[in-house]
């Protein structure tokens with residue numbers, strides 16, 4: 001058996017368009033009505049088979065991995081003869097001969113058998129504190145669950161699905177069609193069972209024959225310490241239930257963290273600001289500041305400059321996945337200057353200024369005039 005890619009004269013990485021063009025060119029060349037050479041008809045059939053396999057991404061993947069052996073039952077689908085649909089096929093097949101549309105292409109047979117349930121997204125907003133230290137939280141999610149009444153078969157109790165009479169359980173039908181070029185067969189999804197190979201004569205009343213039901217489910221999810229806005233938590237198997245015995249999808253919880261009135265986050269560090277008076281900045285003090293662990297004492301060292309940043313080591317955000325490692329809290333100090341002075345304050349400051357002035361006179365003669373002008377009148 002020749003390699004399907006070789007048969008079509010394309011590389012193994014050929015895209016859908018390349019495949020289609022190669023197939024159409026060769027089909028025209030070897031069509032038995034056109035080509036009377038010995039073996040042309042067999043070649044024509046091989047080309048058709050190669051294209052049938054390679055034009056479906058799923059069968060192509062199986063072929064790439066396992067070769068002819070990977071295709072198994074697909075080749076054994078029964079030939080159902082003329083099922084009608086002549087116009088469809090005629091158009092699909094011939095639109096390409098004029099070199100017209102490259103798109104279109106008609107529907108491929110849908111995958112039958114078990115089908116995995118969809119993954120679901122759930123958006124959850126949590127507090128700043130919850131994000132920092134983590135917490136278990138209950139959520140209610142709407143998702144599809146396997147119907148408990150019929151166990152997912154979709155059939156009424158005691159009845160069960162039966163084999164589709166149209167396709168004999170194959171899920172696919174072959175349509176043989178006569179065209180001016182001769183007879184063609186095309187594999188299509190069975191219109192009666194939708195490709196599943198089974199039909200439900202007596203549907204389950206609880207789920208309407210779907211085999212699944214929409215349910216609101218309570219879930220307790222564990223929010224780990226250190227999460228942030230944009231963190232995605234995967235809850236395995238809590239997406240939609242699969243169909244026909246397929247596995248459930250997963251639930252993805254997308255987190256949004258509320259802002260905190262005083263604390264901001266920068267990676268693993270917490271940023272905050274604190275206001276101190278100019279006297280506290282000059283003389284030093286111990287004040288209380290808010291941290292993620294509650295209020296805490298912070299030492300303002302004497303001579304703290306405006307906009308300097310003080311650090312509380314290890315008082316930041318725990319690292320996601322390794323909560324023992326924590327960032328720091330970095331506190332920017334704003335020094336407040338009084339806009340009005342009491343008489344007493346003013347006097348004290350002027351004394352202080354005079355003291356400076358006196359010292360200044362000894363070392364910086366050019367400053368003495370300035371101090372005299374500013375503070376000299378009273379002294």
Ligand SMILES: [Zn+2]
Nearest residue numbers: 147150204207
């Ligand atoms: Zn049911």
Ligand SMILES: [Zn+2]
Nearest residue numbers: 164167190193
């Ligand atoms: Zn069928």
